[in-house]
Amino acid sequence: MRMNMEWRHAVVRTAEEVAVGVRLVEFDVEGPLAPFDPGSHTHIAVTIDGARAIRTYTCVPAPANRIAIAVKLHPNSRGGSRFVWSLKPGSTVELTVPENRFELSWRADRYLLIAGGIGVTPIYGMAQRLAAAGQDLRMIYGGVSRAVMPFVDELGGLLGERIELFPADEGRSFDLAAEIAALPKDGEAYVCGPLGLLEAVKTLWRVSGRPVSRLRYEVFGDNGRYAETSFEVSVLNRGVTITVPPDQSLLNALIGAGVEMIYDCQRGECGLCAVRIVETDSDVDHRDVFFDEDEKNENHRMCACVSRLTGGSAVIDIGYRTE
Ligand code: FES
Incomplete structure (x- = not known):
């Protein structure tokens, strides 16, 4: 629901x-x-x-x-x-x-906008709105190559020297530590891109000692550390065992099998779809931004909408949420 x-x-x-x-x-x-x-x-x-x-x-x-x-x-x-x-x-x-759920605060001295690949989609609108309001901003935008990076021309026309592109095939990559260090004390960063980019920014932000409230981010729901493979899941006390194919989420596979699930964002952000992992013989590819790193390493819970097993099988429990 x-x-x-x-x-x-x-x-x-x-x-x-x-x-x-x-x-x-x-x-x-x-x-x-x-x-x-x-x-x-x-x-x-x-x-x-x-x-x-x-x-x-x-x-x-x-x-x-x-x-x-x-x-x-x-x-x-x-x-x-x-x-x-x-x-x-x-x-x-x-x-x-x-x-x-990914709002500009309108309270920063300076805004650092960081986009990775198709993660440019929310950042594009932010850049447009901040530029129109005369706010101080810098945008860095990376991708595999210019050819696969949408809105490069629009953003270039909008921001001029305030945007810098980092196409990997031109040997360019972000220096995230330097970008964060260059922000004034009351500066904020907004990030959207692959999970690895978000985790790198979060780590550097924490190390810099800046308030977590001044870093805002969004992740793609389909982006993990491992390629998608099939895996098997049994639901504790429900008599349900399903095979989740590579092109389907665990959440949709459970719903398809008639399991009543609570969910909302389907992007790994709200945590409503989280299930408890009772046991598994597999690694978990955590693709959410709801759980912190310690929780992910424990592998006690996973967000069914985006996270997956890397193969093998697991027994999960959905009952704890309704008890
Ligand atoms: S539905 Fe929001 S994290 Fe899964």
Whole structure:
């Protein structure tokens, strides 16, 4: 079951590839749409193998009364990106009014915006809004190559010398320690990118002694340390054993098997979907930002929406949440 959301009917206005492997889809939304902040996301009802599922996407800048998303086609797509890539002008979808859990504070002396790959989607809107408000900011944006990095031209035009690109194929990589050290005491950092980038920033931020409240971040829900493989899960006292294929989340596999689950973000952020690991013969690829490093190392719980086993099997318990 999900938290309350306001669903709307929407029609695809445009759908185009704006970087290699990244599709920008803009929707006309039925009914008036209140302005929303950068960092907001929308849930979209997608169809995967004939079944309805919900996927969450960050909203990128779009004209009034429209919602735009930029979606990378994931090689091991759990179906969401495949669905979005199948959309054409005139296609209809159901989506939710944007809501925000990755907000700008508007209290910093200076903003450091850090984007890795498709993690640029919330950062793009933040850069646009901060620049328009005359705020002091620097953006660093990394990716495999310029060709796969969306919105490079738009951001360059917007920020000029305030943005620096770090395409890996040009031998460029972030010096995160130096970037953080250059921030004034009341500076803030906003990060979105792969899990490894977030963990590096979090560690350096902690080492720098800066307040954790001045670092805000968001992670992709489909990004882990290991490639996706099949694994088996038995649910304690439920008589349910399932095989989770590489292209499906544990959460969706459990729901598909009729297990009543509580969840919301499906991005590893809220922790509502967490299950207890009773025993396992496998490593856990923790892909969430809900548990801290110690909790992840204990392997006592995992977020079913994004985290996976690296193979093998586990017995999990979902009962502790309803007792
Ligand atoms: S549903 Fe929010 S962490 Fe899984």
